[in-house]
Amino acid sequence: MSKVLEVLDLQKSFTLHEFDGKRILGCKGVSFSVDEGEFVGITGKSGSGKSTMLKCLYRTYLPTSGEVWFVSERFGRIDLTRTPERQISTIRRREIGYVSQFLNVLPRVTAHDVVANSLVETGVDEDTAHEGAAAILSHFQIPKNLWNAYPHNFSGGEKLRLNLAKEMVKQPRLLLLDEPTASLDNASKELVKDILNELKRSGTSMVGIFHDLDFMEQTVDTHYKMNQGVLGGVTV
């Protein structure tokens, strides 16, 4: 199996300027790799640094030190900590997806257009994007009467499924998941589990943060625990 992601000695700390430059540790010494089609799950107490680490992988945060090697289809093997912003934007549009329970979309854009726009960003034409959006919204069981509604009023489960749909249509090489089951009922969890398994089969690599251990154990290949900013305790 070829490696899609290799994280080496990643550290992120925050400087609180309003508190005389006090430093807070997010994560440190984080090293792990993800193969093609592998699903890595990360658990840990609240405040242990999971989201900080994930945001460094997506480059929402610039790490304080360390390397994040990603094998991009377009740019080859690149260190995301040193990749120019323009390339990062391209990679986010086409190769790395980020899904959380919070839907971050423009106001007054319908659910259907959210997904179609995501496809247009990958370079497909408008007609194909609209067909593709309809197909994936059905697949994710988003009720048809919501397709032309604005997603800010959607339930937690609907928002999450729309989030997954908008990232999944890109067929990303790497999908980052920040608590993908938060606020879901059991039926929605089953649906999300099926979707994640399908993504895995299609070769997408994933890194997910979980509080729901039962769900995680049913889906991931490798499990790490985060403790006070440090990653360890591998189980497979």
Ligand SMILES: Nc1ncnc2c1ncn2[C@@H]1O[C@H](COP(=O)(O)OP(=O)(O)OP(=O)(O)O)[C@@H](O)[C@H]1O
């Ligand atoms: N932008 C920030 N500025 C300052 N400190 C931050 C920032 N983001 C995270 N931290 C701090 O970094 C530490 C790790 O936080 P992080 O959100 O990564 O934990 P977590 O494991 O994801 O927690 P949870 O499970 O509650 O979401 C915490 O002490 C937090 O206060």
